[in-house]
Amino acid sequence: MKKNQSEKIAEKDILDEMLKGTSLADAEVLDVVTGENVCVILDGKMTVLELTKVINSLSTLASDLTVILAQACGFCNNCGDLQPCEDSDNKSDCEATSCHNTPESWVAQCELCQSLLDGSGDVRIPDYILEEAGIPTDAKLEAYADEDSGEITVAEADIQEDITDVPSGIVSILASSGICLAKLDELIMLDEIVYGQGKIFNS
Numbered sequence: 001m002k003k004n005q006s007e008k009i010a011e012k013d014i015l016d017e018m019l020k021g022t023s024l025a026d027a028e029v030l031d032v033v034t035g036e037n038v039c040v041i042l043d044g045k046m047t048v049l050e051l052t053k054v055i056n057s058l059s060t061l062a063s064d065l066t067v068i069l070a071q072a073c074g075f076c077n078n079c080g081d082l083q084p085c086e087d088s089d090n091k092s093d094c095e096a097t098s099c100h101n102t103p104e105s106w107v108a109q110c111e112l113c114q115s116l117l118d119g120s121g122d123v124r125i126p127d128y129i130l131e132e133a134g135i136p137t138d139a140k141l142e143a144y145a146d147e148d149s150g151e152i153t154v155a156e157a158d159i160q161e162d163i164t165d166v167p168s169g170i171v172s173i174l175a176s177s178g179i180c181l182a183k184l185d186e187l188i189m190l191d192e193i194v195y196g197q198g199k200i201f202n203s
Helices: 003-019 048-073 103-109 111-118 127-132 168-176 181-190
Strands: 030-035 038-043 141-145 152-156
Touching: 038 048, 048 168, 048 181, 103 111, 103 168, 111 168, 111 181, 168 181
Parallel strands: none
Antiparallel strands: 030 038, 141 152
16 A cells, blocks of 8 residues: 555544544544634534524634633733722722623723724834835834933834734724733733643533
């Protein structure tokens, strides 16, 4: 038996073992959809009801993964300076009907998180100046200030991955839930592993 044939048989055995006990085991056709860091195996022929169940399973998985990300970042506390609820009689709880101290407001009131959300903290330099300096126009930048001279130095950032690489929809969901965007940005730049510590999802 040729090597590539034996490899194909081995791959089929692994796939059969993975699908054993699932509705996919008896599927006539399988569709494989791949994306960055993910591979999804779907039944190649589905009724409307079956398709809705797949959508629900994927939605649940997306929610579970979002929770893991949110737990890694934690809630925003405005750098440890959360203000008591102005509408509460004892200034210590948030049960007043008119209370505006909501998770979304935690991020809105945090200067650092808000700057990451609206991009106001980004360093922006005209493309022609970047080209003259030999810096790619899509490169992330960082700035340094000299207090004595008043000069500001802008350079290409050593770390080129940050919160701006996260899909805006995910950032919005996290912000509206009160998740600390500054911590999210930090975890990205540190290249921290936040998934894979014994957490396994099974439908």
